[in-house]
Amino acid sequence: MVDVWVWPVGLGLLGLLLGSFIATVVVRWPKGESPLAGRSQCDACRRVLSPLDLVPVLSFIQLRGRCRSCGATIGPAHLAVELSAGAIGAIAGWAAPGFEGGSAAIFGWLLLTLAALDLAAYWLPDLLTGTLAIAGLCLGPIGFAPGIGERLISGVAAFGVLWLIGWGYRRLRGRDGLGGGDPKLFGAIGMWLGWRALPFVLLGASMLGLAAVLLLRASGRRIGMDDRVPLGTMLAAAAWLVWLGQALALV
Numbered sequence: 001m002v003d004v005w006v007w008p009v010g011l012g013l014l015g016l017l018l019g020s021f022i023a024t025v026v027v028r029w030p031k032g033e034s035p036l037a038g039r040s041q042c043d044a045c046r047r048v049l050s051p052l053d054l055v056p057v058l059s060f061i062q063l064r065g066r067c068r069s070c071g072a073t074i075g076p077a078h079l080a081v082e083l084s085a086g087a088i089g090a091i092a093g094w095a096a097p098g099f100e101g102g103s104a105a106i107f108g109w110l111l112l113t114l115a116a117l118d119l120a121a122y123w124l125p126d127l128l129t130g131t132l133a134i135a136g137l138c139l140g141p142i143g144f145a146p147g148i149g150e151r152l153i154s155g156v157a158a159f160g161v162l163w164l165i166g167w168g169y170r171r172l173r174g175r176d177g178l179g180g181g182d183p184k185l186f187g188a189i190g191m192w193l194g195w196r197a198l199p200f201v202l203l204g205a206s207m208l209g210l211a212a213v214l215l216l217r218a219s220g221r222r223i224g225m226d227d228r229v230p231l232g233t234m235l236a237a238a239a240w241l242v243w244l245g246q247a248l249a250l251v
Contacts, residue, residue: 015087015105020078022116024040026081029117029125057079057082065079077116085112093105095244108240113128114128114232114236115230115232118181129181133187133188135192136155136191137152158183158190158195159190162183162186165178166183179231186198193246200245204237205231209234
């Protein structure tokens with residue numbers, strides 16, 4: 001019975017730790033700052049944070065969401081990313097105990113980073129989408145389904161579909177309708193999930209996007225044709241949900 005909880009608990013705790021780093025990446029990288037350089041500090045008073053200030057989730061609760069020195073509010077997005085990363089690890093370990101769950105957690109953590117960056121800065125860095133694609137391809141030769149051939153075909157097909165949609169929109173409307181990173185992200189997702197999952201990912205992303213627009217309109221915000229929607233965020237969330245559906249269907 002203990003073994004059943006080793007993977008979800010272990011991956012959940014690892015996710016909480018990685019979530020803190022992911023949140024730092026999302027804050028620093030779009031501003032041109034390296035997430036690996038320098039110690040963490042308060043954005044308001046620039047005080048270097050102590051180890052006690054950096055315990056995932058617990059520090060936020062203990063400090064009541066404020067800096068210990070200046071009392072400035074700590075953005076709730078940081079806590080949301082930590083909790084999301086922990087949940088991804090725990091769910092992956094529960095749905096697919098073993099190395100499959102570990103690889104799925106990595107898939108989820110990379111998707112979370114890309115989703116958060118796209119939501120915060122409308123940016124899907126090639127370094128991250130490339131890492132996601134290469135990691136997906138590497139699973140094929142070591143025995144994870146689908147095989148590397150299907151992964152390659154799925155990646156190329158996924159990229160091509162979104163690229164053609166973006167090209168057609170630009171030809172018809174005279175302006176870009178998709179970001180340049182969206183087809184690359186969809187291609188990388190294809191290298192993880194295989195071509196059979198791609199229609200479900202697109203459908204899920206569309207439904208999530210529609211739900212987000214409806215919620216914004218319900219809150220009183222006016223949405224125009226020129227407003228941007230972070231498609232990468234929707235694709236990442238849908239891809240993770242599709243993987244979870246696949247894993248549970250195999251139980």
